[in-house]
């Protein structure tokens with residue numbers, strides 16, 4: 001067992017912190033709604049090739065182990081600057097594994113340099129947790145797919161350039177065996193994008209497709225082969241999705257806020273903070289388990305589900321404790337407790353709800369069949 | 371009379387008439403109610419039902435009726451200083467109360483520094499050192515989680531309006547009833563969703579992971595409702611347990627309402643965390659009332675060592 005970073009990784013931590021210094025005002029990790037600021041961060045990362053830290057060198061990446069990505073996005077989370085972009089994560093990693101040479105040449109350079117921003121088009125009104133029931137139809141007509149249907153809850157699609165779209169190319173009842181992934185240009189005139197405010201401050205969108213045409217060449221991987229690719233890309237991204245330093249930062253901000261509001265010496269407050277610090281450690285423990293499994297090329301399905309669940313629990317407990325510790329100012333809009341209370345509600349739903357994560361642990365970790 | 375937990379005919383009549391009023395004025399479902407903000411006209415109409423005069427009948431407070439009324443108004447998410455007005459009724463003399471009871475003037479009540487609804491009020495009362503005082507005239511609006519037209523206030527220099535004890539007790543009881551009603555309304559609505567929304571070929575309610583938190587919220591709300599009613603009855607009858615029960619009701623109702631709100635957010639999925647969705651408007655207010663002073667910690671500190679026996683009928687004087 002070894003819990004320390006290597007000298008190179010340690011040096012990278014320092015380099016990342018230096019890099020982040022000028023972006024400390026970009027507080028987009030929680031709110032994710034200033035797309036201009038986010039683009040500038042991603043492009044600056046692109047200039048260092050840090051969006052491609054773990055991509056193969058032959059495809060323009062740095063070929064570094066996953067620990068480097070973990071460090072970058074954990075520090076980003078701590079500084080509250082930004083989350084990993086969908087483009088350089090799920091999208092690029094799927095293209096690297098399954099895309100053809102033309103697709104690699106077309107999509108990887110703008111992603112690597114932070115110029116192309118993607119939104120995720122998986123969920124539908126009737127297909128949320130049960131994604132395999134997605135219905136948006138992609139009918140093949142010559143060398144295009146004609147798309148009809150509705151996507152919902154796509155974060156930030158009104159500001160992104162492209163949509164990473166899950167669509168049905170198989171029979172209506174084909175479930176996970178009839179789904180494909182295509183890239184849709186969000187500027188396409190026949191798309192209707194309706195924004196909806198989230199409690200956490202950013203924006204969901206509902207996207208209506210009415211005979212939208214997309215070249216077949218923009219399908220990534222085999223037709224009807226989305227499911228395997230989605231699982232593989234999820235595995236590729238596990239170690240950066242729920243960075244433990246986000247909850248560490250929540251904890252520190254709440255602790256300092258309580259101290260600044262005269263509650264720091266109350267024994268009850270101190271006791272509660274001590275409990276919450278254990279929650280933070282538990283998230284760190286799960287995150288390191290995911291990283292360690294990823295480094296050893298082991299499946300980390302159970303570890304990742306536990307990491308996500310623990311991360312949501314900690315974020316919500318910290319925010320809710322802050323509301324309860326006897327300081328009426330906690331409800332003022334924009335104060336740390338108020339902002340965390342609103343934002344942390346959404347964490348236990350997006351990316352697979354708490355119940356789904358717990359089910360994975362029960363089924364795959366314990367062999368139960370709930 | 372045999373032991374019974376049901377509401378009396380007066381309370382039932384009050385609840386029925388308030389329910390009818392709210393359905394007529396705010397709409398039958400929650401969709402219309404979500405966007406209703408405080409309005410003086412609506413307030414006046416509510417007052418014309420005689421609701422604020424429930425709080426005082428000469429010098430006698432009618433706690434059971436107050437609790438029954440605020441439970442329905444909480445379920446409807448009726449906006450405005452409801453528990454606050456009931457509390458103020460305990461602190462104001464007849465001349466100052468008359469225009470407030472009639473709905474012509476608005477009062478709010480609370481503890482510095484943040485008082486909900488103060489920004490729409492003509493008169494703000496704050497509790498300081500156990501005394502009710504009028505707040506200093508100049509106060510600033512602050513935007514809050516519960517969107518309650520709050521303001522940052524300080525106590526003014528005028529002489530005390532009297533002991534705060536009874537007003538605070540009515541305030542705590544009123545907040546308890548309001549949030550219990552709100553939590554129950556959220557639970558009813560989300561339970562309908564769990565009965566009808568299908569994923570993986572089943573309704574959400576068929577998954578125990580979804581059903582159990584809703585059942586637990588129901589269980590907690592039911593206990594809280596009994597505590598609220600018992601606290602109100604104890605106050606009406608001047609039982610020695612009244613003080614403990616009111617604080618216990620505030621704690622239990624707040625926790626139950628929050629559990630219900632969290633389960634509702636979670637069960638609605640992404641829709642449950644949208645601003646325009648079915649949960650945000652009420653859950654924001656529930657959390658704000660949960661946090662507001664006097665806090666749950668203060669309530670906890672105020673409980674006597676005998677609190678745990680305060681529902682034992684043997685302790686109640688007949």
Ligand SMILES: Cc1cc2nc3c(=O)[nH]c(=O)nc-3n(C[C@H](O)[C@H](O)[C@H](O)COP(=O)(O)OP(=O)(O)OC[C@H]3O[C@@H](n4cnc5c(N)ncnc54)[C@H](O)[C@@H]3O)c2cc1C
Nearest residue numbers: 120122123128129153154155346350353355577636639640
């Ligand atoms: C902040 C946020 C960002 C998002 N961003 C995107 C995005 O960019 N692109 C995109 O496509 N989607 C996005 N989503 C949507 C997200 O993927 C869905 O919300 C999620 O899959 C749940 O689906 P649902 O909202 O329809 O809820 P439902 O599937 O209706 O689930 C409701 C509740 O039931 C529970 N449940 C469902 N099935 C089971 C079961 N079998 N056992 C136990 N419990 C169950 C769920 O866990 C949840 O608590 C986002 C959601 C959030 C909250």
